Amino acid sequence: MIIASQVTLKPDSVLGLATGSTPIGTYDELVELYARGKLDFSEIKTVNLDEYKGLDRENEQSYFYFMKKHLFERVNIPLASVHIPDGTAAEDERECARYEQIIHDLGGIDLQLLGIGHNGHIGFNEPEDVYERKTHCVELSERTIEANKRFFASEEAVPRYAYTMGIGTIMQAKKILLLASGEEKAPIMKQALLGPITPKVPASVLQLHPDVTIVGDEAALSLL
Numbered sequence: 001m002i003i004a005s006q007v008t009l010k011p012d013s014v015l016g017l018a019t020g021s022t023p024i025g026t027y028d029e030l031v032e033l034y035a036r037g038k039l040d041f042s043e044i045k046t047v048n049l050d051e052y053k054g055l056d057r058e059n060e061q062s063y064f065y066f067m068k069k070h071l072f073e074r075v076n077i078p079l080a081s082v083h084i085p086d087g088t089a090a091e092d093e094r095e096c097a098r099y100e101q102i103i104h105d106l107g108g109i110d111l112q113l114l115g116i117g118h119n120g121h122i123g124f125n126e127p128e129d130v131y132e133r134k135t136h137c138v139e140l141s142e143r144t145i146e147a148n149k150r151f152f153a154s155e156e157a158v159p160r161y162a163y164t165m166g167i168g169t170i171m172q173a174k175k176i177l178l179l180a181s182g183e184e185k186a187p188i189m190k191q192a193l194l195g196p197i198t199p200k201v202p203a204s205v206l207q208l209h210p211d212v213t214i215v216g217d218e219a220a221l222s223l224l
């Protein structure tokens with residue numbers, strides 16, 4: 001497994017992590033390897049792709065909460081070593097600059113895990129006319145709100161804004177692991193990986209990265 005090898009070969013790796021349904025199985029496998037004494041996270045550092053604006057860490061819908069539940073509290077990673085944008089930050093620009101600085105000070109991301117949205121988003125980089133390079137505050141697209149409302153009491157409860165690493169932040173990761181599962185991701189996987197490189201399909205930029213591994217089930221990769 002790619003992440004397990006990364007942790008074993010470089011025990012102080014900086015892992016870029018993702019939320020959503022797709023990586024849950026990945027986190028479960030890491031937890032199992034840890035429980036069997038095969039992995040040690042004590043020196044690992046993590047930076048997550050994104051966080052909803054307006055949700056605090058205790059909010060069950062926040063990505064911090066998700067990460068704690070699925071990974072952080074199940075392995076021996078010190079909480080001081082995990083980083084996620086602060087959804088309750090008072091000033092967007094300052095928070096985004098702070099987050100970029102953290103990634104810079106850690107020496108960049110060794111391995112970035114990515115899911116892909118139905119509209120081709122990576123992190124919360126939604127389809128746009130231009131690529132946003134750095135961590136920024138983004139207005140979520142209707143498609144994303146629609147896809148994510150299943151985790152909330154109602155569609156109105158889904159935050160409209162989020163902080164996300166930029167395309168440049170993601171592209172600077174040394175290695176990228178793109179995960180996709182399910183038939184409904186097949187069309188966007190084809191568009192992103194075989195179509196033109198355009199900010200209208202944010203994940204298409206990955207065609208330019210020198211070290212991307214794609215892991216998907218048969219359904220998600222069926223059109224490739």
Ligand code: PGA
Nearest residue numbers: 020021022023115116117
């Ligand atoms: P999903 O989300 O894993 O829940 O499909 C992926 C994404 O939106 O990046």
